[in-house]
Amino acid sequence: MATAVMTTLDPKSRAASRGMSDLAIRNLFIIPTILFLIVFNIFPLAYSLGYSFTDFRASTNAPANFVGLQNYRDLLNDPYIWNNFAVTAKYVIISVVGQVVVGFGTAMLLNRDIPFKGLITTLLLLPMMLSMAVVGLFWKLLYDPSWGVINWALGLGKFEWLGDPRMALYAVAITDIWMWAPFVMLLSLAGLSAVPKHLYEAAAIDRAGPFYTFFRITLPLVAPILMIAIIFRTMEAFKTFDLAYVLSTQPSTEVIAIRLYKMAFQEWQTGRSCALAYIVLIMVLAITNIYVKYLNKVKER
Amino acid sequence: MTQIELRGVQKWFGAVQVIKDLNLTIADNEFIVLLGQSGCGKTTTLRAIAGLETIDEGDILIDGKKVQHLKCSDRDIAMVFQSFSLYPHMTVYENIAFPLRATRMAKADIDKAVREVAQVLRITDLLDRRPSALSGGDMQRVAIGRALVRRPKAMLMDEPIGALDAKLREEMRAEIKRLHVKQGSTTIYVTHDQIEAMSLADRIVIMHEGVLQQVGTPEEVYQRPTNLFVAQFVGSPVMNVADTTIRETGGEVAVAVGGTERGFPFPRELLSKLNGHAASDGIALGVRPEGVLVRLEPADGFLPVEAQLIEPLGSFDIVDLKVGKEVLRARTKSGFISGTGEKVFARIDPAQAHFFDKASGRSLGVSL
Numbered sequence: 190m191a192t193a194v195m196t197t198l199d200p201k202s203r204a205a206s207r208g209m210s211d212l213a214i215r216n217l218f219i220i221p222t223i224l225f226l227i228v229f230n231i232f233p234l235a236y237s238l239g240y241s242f243t244d245f246r247a248s249t250n251a252p253a254n255f256v257g258l259q260n261y262r263d264l265l266n267d268p269y270i271w272n273n274f275a276v277t278a279k280y281v282i283i284s285v286v287g288q289v290v291v292g293f294g295t296a297m298l299l300n301r302d303i304p305f306k307g308l309i310t311t312l313l314l315l316p317m318m319l320s321m322a323v324v325g326l327f328w329k330l331l332y333d334p335s336w337g338v339i340n341w342a343l344g345l346g347k348f349e350w351l352g353d354p355r356m357a358l359y360a361v362a363i364t365d366i367w368m369w370a371p372f373v374m375l376l377s378l379a380g381l382s383a384v385p386k387h388l389y390e391a392a393a394i395d396r397a398g399p400f401y402t403f404f405r406i407t408l409p410l411v412a413p414i415l416m417i418a419i420i421f422r423t424m425e426a427f428k429t430f431d432l433a434y435v436l437s438t439q440p441s442t443e444v445i446a447i448r449l450y451k452m453a454f455q456e457w458q459t460g461r462s463c464a465l466a467y468i469v470l471i472m473v474l475a476i477t478n479i480y481v482k483y484l485n486k487v488k489e490r
Numbered sequence: 491m492t493q494i495e496l497r498g499v500q501k502w503f504g505a506v507q508v509i510k511d512l513n514l515t516i517a518d519n520e521f522i523v524l525l526g527q528s529g530c531g532k533t534t535t536l537r538a539i540a541g542l543e544t545i546d547e548g549d550i551l552i553d554g555k556k557v558q559h560l561k562c563s564d565r566d567i568a569m570v571f572q573s574f575s576l577y578p579h580m581t582v583y584e585n586i587a588f589p590l591r592a593t594r595m596a597k598a599d600i601d602k603a604v605r606e607v608a609q610v611l612r613i614t615d616l617l618d619r620r621p622s623a624l625s626g627g628d629m630q631r632v633a634i635g636r637a638l639v640r641r642p643k644a645m646l647m648d649e650p651i652g653a654l655d656a657k658l659r660e661e662m663r664a665e666i667k668r669l670h671v672k673q674g675s676t677t678i679y680v681t682h683d684q685i686e687a688m689s690l691a692d693r694i695v696i697m698h699e700g701v702l703q704q705v706g707t708p709e710e711v712y713q714r715p716t717n718l719f720v721a722q723f724v725g726s727p728v729m730n731v732a733d734t735t736i737r738e739t740g741g742e743v744a745v746a747v748g749g750t751e752r753g754f755p756f757p758r759e760l761l762s763k764l765n766g767h768a769a770s771d772g773i774a775l776g777v778r779p780e781g782v783l784v785r786l787e788p789a790d791g792f793l794p795v796e797a798q799l800i801e802p803l804g805s806f807d808i809v810d811l812k813v814g815k816e817v818l819r820a821r822t823k824s825g826f827i828s829g830t831g832e833k834v835f836a837r838i839d840p841a842q843a844h845f846f847d848k849a850s851g852r853s854l855g856v857s858l
Binding site: 385387388390391392393394395396397398401405406409410 | 540541542561562563566567568569571573575577578579588589591592593636640
């Protein structure tokens with residue numbers, strides 16, 4: 190079967206004139222990629238799995254001792270770690286829901302004939318193209334309680350966006366929504382414009398009202414591509430580090446990635462942090478799998 | 491009981507006028523076919539009646555009520571699209587139920603209505619499938635079912651079988667006819683296929699460049715076309731149209747085609763019916779291939795002609811006959827003329843001849 194996919198090289202092509210066979214060209218393209226993946230992805234992955242069963246500390250020369258599942262046991266019994274997970278879950282939900290509502294809403298607004306549509310779309314996409322750290326830094330300025338633009342514009346006086354432990358997580362999520370809603374918008378726009386216009390005409394003839402049309406025609410047809418956007422955003426939000434790290438030092442915004450960073454590079458508990466990284470990996474995989482299952486179900490029709 | 495009326499409808503797309511002063515009354519239960527080439531305004535007219543297109547001037551009346559400012563949902567009209575427009579993410583059942591669910595009908599009533607329609611269309615065993623798993627003909631049945639299930643005031647069909655292959659088209663044509671006879675609802679059907687139009691219509695409306703050309707039963711349109719466009723658009727093979735001169739010599743009237751010396755003999759009444767037009771040169775003769783009579787032996791009134799081309803079509807042959815500079819196409823029994831180049835004899839059946847004013851294209855209304 191695998192050979193059936195490969196088409197024969199055009200005998201007149203330049204590669205053929207240099208005496209390269211199909212197989213040689215295939216290897217030329219594939220082997221470097223595979224080597225790269227092994228060296229930089231698969232090897233560290235396997236190596237860190239090994240470390241996760243030891244009490245290795247990268248900051249000392251002490252040899253690593255095998256401790257079995259002790260790291261995992263400790264981590265899963267640590268209420269602080271569970272608190273980090275709870276913060277992360279809350280953050281993921283606020284941020285992804287916000288991005289989908291704002292992004293899909295904007296896409297609905299843009300999915301019609303309006304002047305300067307291309308320009309508006311491009312401008313709306315700009316936040317997505319900025320660096321996370323830069324976005325974090327200037328939103329910190331925007332949020333500033335004494336001279337920040339946001340308090341001034343909303344007339345909130347000296348409201349503490351990032352200083353208030355209850356508000357800080359929402360503030361980080363709002364920044365994330367601002368930055369990544371355009372991504373959801375872009376994918377939704379692609380999905381929306383792929384819905385054939387004649388289906389809307391048929392629905393109008395069938396006397397469907399605007400809400401009925403939206404929930405029975407538009408949403409189900411955009412669902413697969415919207416689902417892909419949600420998968421991407423959930424994974425990213427789960428792994429959030431830079432934005433939260435730059436914006437706030439509150440314990441209430443200590444998402445799991447920040448905890449992991451501190452554990453690995455401030456406390457130098459290398460073995461334990463490897464174990465935590467594996468727990469996070471398994472969780473992300475599990476969540477993604479649920480989405481992918483649902484996506485496949487949606488795509489079946 | 492639905493009557494649809496168009497009064498002085500005008501429609502522009504930018505600078506192009508696509509519907510020009512259209513007036514039409516459609517009776518209850520009538521099957522009307524809008525016939526014309528692509529771009530003649532027939533689909534735009536249909537969409538205007540449905541409410542998918544606005545009109546710039548005039549009135550559209552349904553049951554005597556002006557509806558041109560109503561949304562399509564308020565006109566109670568169903569439509570079958572050329573592309574079928576089935577909802578791809580719903581099963582056949584859900585597709586047919588959609589118009590009923592959209593208006594919040596009771597569940598039991600919906601189920602009953604859907605199953606009834608499915609039975610009429612013979613798609614009961616397809617109800618659980620998705621449109622992507624259906625053949626073209628079945629998709630069309632579902633689309634018709636979705637339109638029928640509401641019992642709308644009127645059915646609009648936009649080339650509903652144009653996307654099917656020839657054999658299926660013929661089958662579906664018969665089925666649409668059967669349905670109309672059985673269910674009976676005011677139907678407006680758009681097509682560019684004159685055979686479809688002839689076979690389905692109670693009355694045919696022929697349009698050309700946004701202008702209504704003729705409204706009439708299939709027989710009227712075929713036998714008494716009002717102008718050259720209708721004459722050549724309806725009927726297959728196409729009607730012969732040739733420049734002609736009409737002469738009167740010694741009490742005999744002869745209609746000459748293609749500059750020949752001798753003309754085809756016609757009865758004397760032709761002159762009085764033509765009303766002085768005979769003298770002018772601007773007359774075109776139109777005759778359908780079956781109005782050109784062909785014989786192998788010389789006979790009274792038959793002119794010698796040469797068979798240039800023979801197209802055998804199975805049940806009959808179409809023969810190109812060279813008459814002077816013109817070519818007349820005649821319809822003969824299959825195999826009647828053995829080969830091209832053969833000398834045969836032809837005349838024109840005066841009863842099947844049409845005369846048109848060459849300048850305006852209008853029929854002179856002569857029937858002998």
